[in-house]
Amino acid sequence: MAEVSIRKLNKMFDVTHVVKDVDLEIRDKEFVVLVGPSGCGKTTTLRMVAGLEAISSGQILIDDSVVNEVPPMDRDIAMVFQNYALYPHMSVAGNMAFGLKMRKFAKPEIETRIKRAAAILGIENLLERKPRQLSGGQRQRVALGRAIVRDPKVFLFDEPLSNLDAKLRVQMRVELKKLHERLGTTAIYVTHDQVEAMTLGDRVVVMKDGWVQQVGDPLELYNTPANRFVAGFIGSPAMNFIEATLGENNGTVIAEAPGLRLTLPGSLAARARTRAGRAVTLGIRPEDVHIATDRDSPEFCFDATVEVVEQLGSEILLDTRVGPATVVASVEPTMRIRSNDRLRLSLKPERLHLFDAETEAAI
């Protein structure tokens, strides 16, 4: 049982303002992911929740009590570090027992807890080893085990998978997800990897330059990004952006860019109507661009020249040139396309995004 409230949280390092007015309500049993490029303030926010970093202004509450001045050991949290931070001179069991010993748990209780955590993580046979005798993945498990045995109110994860190789990372991601479903402990997870954020988070907090850009469940972020940054950060391959100008023609709203003239669909048109004549940024995800067929309305079609063909096996990514802009399209892997081919592409109008060219906010 634990809720975490972050209210108007700020952090200044001397003159650098790294966390700006962060507001976040984390519900009990929720898995919240803070994601953003390096330097966005996500790790600092997490460290303030942990109590490892002083709070410049604002409040952090765990279960309705303000913990601003509470030292880390009294916050009843457990943290998994990027470099695991295992005590090198202690065995795996020793590492896991340390937090319990410090909290004066009885020996049999410690042993029971270690056994249980080791069983969950599949590290029963490693208990006597030293951290340096373990592989990266095993160390990661021990670090998790050290957090689990404590049975804390909140788990804090600071990029725990970033030191693993790609294959292991995917595997551990799945295990983390399972683990959370099994334990149901409230968790805050920091990563710069949007795929991790999307797959793990019940809710995802996108941060940039210390500001929270958007908070929402993964699909919300994917479908209705609040601004151009979130749109470009969430989703892989990244969303295409085309600088365009809005115009009106016989009651329809038209977005125009060199080599491109699109009629905006109903709802989008309604929101964009007042901006006729203004500059906007069009956004469309590669998976929403396809090769035009007879069934596609010409209002949503445009010509493109293929520059690069990226064969990924499950799909082909086409880097195409449309006027001065680059548009990436994801097409069927069976298509036979070569660079310099000229194609007619179409897009799903309902999947079109529009951003203010200046404020970058979604329209």
Place this chain on the structure above:
Amino acid sequence: MAVTALSAAESKRLSPRLRRLEDERWLAMALLTPTAVLLGLFIAYPFFEGVLLSLSSTRVGDPGHFVGLKNFHKIWDDSIFRTTVWNTFWYTGVTTVFKLALGLWLAILLNRHFKGKAIVRAFILLPFIIPTVLSTFAWKWMFDPTFSVINWTLFQLGFITTRINWLGDPDLAMTSIIVINIWRGVPFFAITLLAGLQTISPELHEAAAIDGARPWARFWHVTWPLLMPVTLVVVLFSVIQTFADFQLVYVMTGGGPANATHLFATYAYQLGIGTGLLSEGAAISLAMFPFLFVIVVVQLLYIRRVETR
């Protein structure tokens, strides 16, 4: 391919004598010879000569002859020698404990972030950098019976009414040289331990803090065990150096008053060079060897155990 072709071509250009070095056995010998010669010439040979000397009746002006262990019997019965043994152990033991404690304390302070960190760290090293003889002469002034600035200060503050004869009283003289040795040795401990502290990831302290360890528990369970290998090496070096110390005592007291502050090295010098009893001096020097040997072996074994832990 290109690399092998090149080296084959190059080796062809080498003279036959140099080509012999391609054989690792010859190469190893060629590389080891200079070291072996130097060690042999300046360590093994003098040591061997020292052993021979200690078994002879050589004195200045008398080449002497082989007398077996007579010199060792003689120094065994020598009360000054016994004082010397006790002094050396006391001097080494007390200074090492203080140097370790103060050095560790200083290292932990210096490991924090503060303005002017680099400059302070550099200044800390000063006692270690100044030639021992020079700094000891400065200390000699401070402990001088007539001009002692320490006496002056204590007098002005009203703590004493008469002069303290620092170097004239056997116990005070010993205490004085112990203080100076600590002053001189702390920087070495501090800087080396600081280097050791810096290899300990701050994340470990954070992890321990989150695990519920208070500052003292963090030091005891995380810092101290992780610092142990470095600590042992520093202590080993320090013990060897302190045990065989010469300059400090020679300058401060010359072994006095009444031979109360002699260490192995100073007594060996006084007897061997000062009095001219070369063989007895050599015997005293050599008497240091088994003690040091045992200390070093014990510590090395312990270091190995800690490092493979």
